[in-house]
Amino acid sequence: MQLVVFAQTSTATLTQPPIDQTTGAMGSLLLVLAVLLLSGAFGGFIHGIMSPSDNIIKLFSKTGTSPSVALGIWGDVFTGAAASLALMFLGKALFDFRLDDLLNDKPQLEVILRIVAVGVIAGVSGGALLNNLAAKLGKLAADVSSVETKIQIESRRGPMLREAGVLMAKDAFAEAEAVYGRILAEFGPTAEVLTGIGTAKSYLAAPDGANPATFNVTELNNALRLFKDALQQDIKYEKAWYNTAANKAALLRHAKAKGIAPPFTIDNIAEDLKQAIALEPTNKAFIRTDQDFADILADPVIVKILT
Incomplete structure (x- = not known):
């Protein structure tokens, strides 16, 4: 079994x-x-x-x-x-x-x-x-x-921007404008570069702030157009607003010195300064000590935005 x-x-x-x-x-x-x-x-x-x-x-x-x-x-x-x-x-x-x-x-x-x-x-x-x-x-x-x-571009653009900034600090405005121009040609327009070129042009157009009758009006207007282009690139770039106001103030002084109708009013300048202050509140202190605005600081419109 x-x-x-x-x-x-x-x-x-x-x-x-x-x-x-x-x-x-x-x-x-x-x-x-x-x-x-x-x-x-x-x-x-x-x-x-x-x-x-x-x-x-x-x-x-x-x-x-x-x-x-x-x-x-x-x-x-x-x-x-x-x-x-x-x-x-x-x-x-x-x-x-x-x-x-x-x-x-x-x-x-x-x-x-x-x-x-x-x-x-x-x-x-x-x-x-x-x-x-x-x-x-x-x-x-x-x-x-x-x-x-972007990293590659910035690695080349950054040193050039620093060079232009150093030249501006040394009052070498023509050389600084040339460096900004090379940056513009190589990398295209940005608010920073366009404002840098416009600022250099402004200083070259008004070398003697005490004698506004000698200002180069054409170059001051060219600088204004550059600031406008800069704001089209970046509406919040406060330096473009600040320098726009400074250039308009210079053209206003030039018109008074020449006895001609001013192209801008205090109200126009005040509007630009409001934008610059809104974007960077420390600009209030700079405006009070900036010789570009010395002759209009007592105007009630300017006093109002600085208080």
Whole structure:
């Protein structure tokens, strides 16, 4: 009796699955994969029609220049097919089917239709997900590149701005204007650079503040235009507002010295000073000691904004 039990146990242990069952399972697997690929590709095709994209990929090159290939809608098709295969592994959790369940028998029509639905949904959603991800990565790369460019520009522009500032402090206004001009030519207009050029021009146009009749009116007006351009670059650049007021005050003194109609009024100057003070309150103290405003400090309009 014990011998019989041993024989039965040994027989059960050595039993192998029939060959035709394994073959059927492989056939089912191939059918499932084919259905998933085709339905996923169709879903990707649908996404490509709804959201056309060039689907550009870059190829590696040792020369340093990476050639690009635009796959067009075929990129969406391939993406959809790949996404459907990837989503297959989530099928049990999302769609209540598992590939193992299909390997024991030929897939029935209901199961095949379910797989088709999974593939199409995966193709559409996979294409949308990857395209959005690619767009975000592209924006991130562009932002990083922009920051790197700004750092490179500032590494060259910064020393030139400091040089111009040192020259202004030494009253070397012509040399400072030349440096600002080089910065403008190389890096383009900014409020700081345009105001620097205008300020240098203003000092050169009025070298003798005690004799306003000798002021170079043309250059003072040119400086005013530069300050206006600076404010178009940055409306909150307080130095442009301050120097605009100073230039208008100089032109007002020149008009009085020449006995001609002034191009600006005290009210015009006061408005510019209000802006300069609002943006930088410490300008109040500078205005009280600045010789450019010495002859108008007693005017009630100016007194009002300084108190």
